[in-house]
Amino acid sequence: MRATERQQIPQADPRAGYLAHAAEIDAALAGVLQRGRYTLGPEVAAFEVEFARWLGAAHAVGVANGTEALHLALRACGIGPGDAVVTVSHTAVATVAAIELAGAVPVLAEIDAPSFTLDCNRLEDALRRAAPRNLKAIVPVHLYGHACDMPAVLEIARRRGLLVIEDCAQSHGASLAGRMTGTWGDAAAFSFYPTKNLGAIGDAGAVTTGDAAIAARVRALREYGWRERRESEFAGTNARLDEMQAAILRVKLRHLDTANARRRAIAGQYTRLLAPCGLALPAAAPGAAHVYHQYVVRTPRRDALRDFLDARGIATMIHYPMPVHLQSAYRARAPLLEELVLTEAMASEVLSLPMYPELTDGQVERVAEALATAAR
Ligand SMILES: Cc1ncc(COP(=O)(O)O)c(C=O)c1O
Incomplete structure (x- = not known):
């Protein structure tokens, strides 16, 4: 390696995150390879339990990526065609794409300067002036690792009868008043894209919720809407989490x-x-x-x-x-x-x-x- 190459400082370095725990990750992967169960198996089940416990949520459901986590969380909460969902425009495009995947219309709101997250005062004023018809939910995005003002979001939601689905793709471990992001809303979506605070070595995501019925719906939706194997109770998709990623996430969660x-x-x-x-x-x-x-x-x-x-x-x-x-x-x-x-x-x-x-x-x-x- 030339000296100049050695001196490069990357903006993010997922490879360093692997190398820091390489022995543990390699051993976990060897176990998966030998076991021969490669999607939705014991590693996924164990990760779901461990992630929910770490977060302080009742339920976690592993899915294929953060976009699917948000899409399926919205659908499991009953959001669909004809509904409007408020979120921000200063976010990853995935936040807005997921709302459209659920069939809903994203309505974009302003952020505030110090936090880079939803400006709840402005949101309140804007909704008072002209709330969209069929407004059903708010998706606050905890951007850059900083929690949105969740007490204010919940207050607006309570007064207007809206659901709250948190976008926690960038906020693993961020909290407000001692309460973790991902435990405030009706449901929350996490991404484990490799550069995230909790990053897989490929794509992965999870939905967390305190509501057993929402968790059960996400479990069904992530695999073709199956309740019983090969019988779809409703139209779902394939958003399964694979065993390799779950095994890696279990190591990294520690x-x-x-x-x-x-x-x-x-x-x-x-x-x-x-x-x-x-x-x-x-x-x-x-x-x-x-x-x-x-x-x-x-x-x-x-x-x-x-x-x-x-x-x-x-x-x-x-x-x-x-x-x-x-x-x-x-x-x-x-x-x-x-x-x-x-x-x-x-x-x-x-x-x-x-x-x-x-x-x-x-x-x-x-x-x-x-x-x-x-x-x-
Ligand atoms: C704020 C935000 N929401 C959603 C996503 C979507 O996650 P994924 O890339 O895992 O689909 C990301 C990640 O890029 C994100 O940063």
């Missing part, structure tokens, strides 16, 4: 609290070192435990800064370069609850710095030094 603590330590180091750099830095709201899926800074000089870091071997990402409502698949189609001024501004200002548990203190210092140089 290390998740340590990994999240390391992400918090890295975030603390960034925040200390970057204080003089003139960037808007992320922070947790009072009572929120942030798990820093991403450490996202804001600056109007974002693109120049990104190039500057890139030239020094430091990779960054933009989550997200274009709000969903401006993307060609959704433009002029996904209705907006109001003008999304802040959402649109974010797209040109946010920058995700390198963030993964195996990042060393020295690498964090190198990123901070480069940002300090750029600020001079």
Whole structure:
């Protein structure tokens, strides 16, 4: 390896997450291979129990990915054609795609500045002015590892008789007032995409819920709507979780609290070192435990800064370069609850710095030094 290659700092590094636990993961995979049961077997069942226990939820149901988790959670909650569902436009396109997969219409709302999540005050005002007919649910997205203001979301939902389905794809372990994201709503959807805080080595996801009937419906929906094998009670799909991914997730779940603590330590180091750099830095709201899926800074000089870091071997990402409502698949189609001024501004200002548990203190210092140089 050339010296310059050694010096690259990736923005995320799922391979490092494998190597950190390679012996345990290899042993778990060898067990699956030998057993000969490759989908929805004992590893999936054990992972569901362990993940639900870790989260403090009554039920977890493993599925193929986070998009299917959200899609099936919505359907299991009774959301379907003709229904409207409020969510944000500053999110992964998957959030909006999943609502459409369920047959519902996504209605997009504004975020607030410090948290990058649903602005509940604005939502309340906008709904008071003109609530969409057939509004059935809210999908709050706990973006970047920070919980949405769930007491406010639940209060709006309670007053209007709406369901709440949390998008927890980026918030494994994030909590608010000591209560985990994924345990506030009627149901919640998790992604275990490789770069997530709890990441598989391929695609995987889960639905969590406190409601046994919703869990049972997701279990049926993930396999063709079967109640009894080969008899579909209703129209489902194939969104099974495979045994290899479940075995890997069981290993990684044992290390998740340590990994999240390391992400918090890295975030603390960034925040200390970057204080003089003139960037808007992320922070947790009072009572929120942030798990820093991403450490996202804001600056109007974002693109120049990104190039500057890139030239020094430091990779960054933009989550997200274009709000969903401006993307060609959704433009002029996904209705907006109001003008999304802040959402649109974010797209040109946010920058995700390198963030993964195996990042060393020295690498964090190198990123901070480069940002300090750029600020001079
Ligand atoms: C906020 C959010 N929602 C949903 C998803 C969808 O998850 P997946 O990629 O596992 O389908 C992701 C992941 O990309 C995400 O970040």
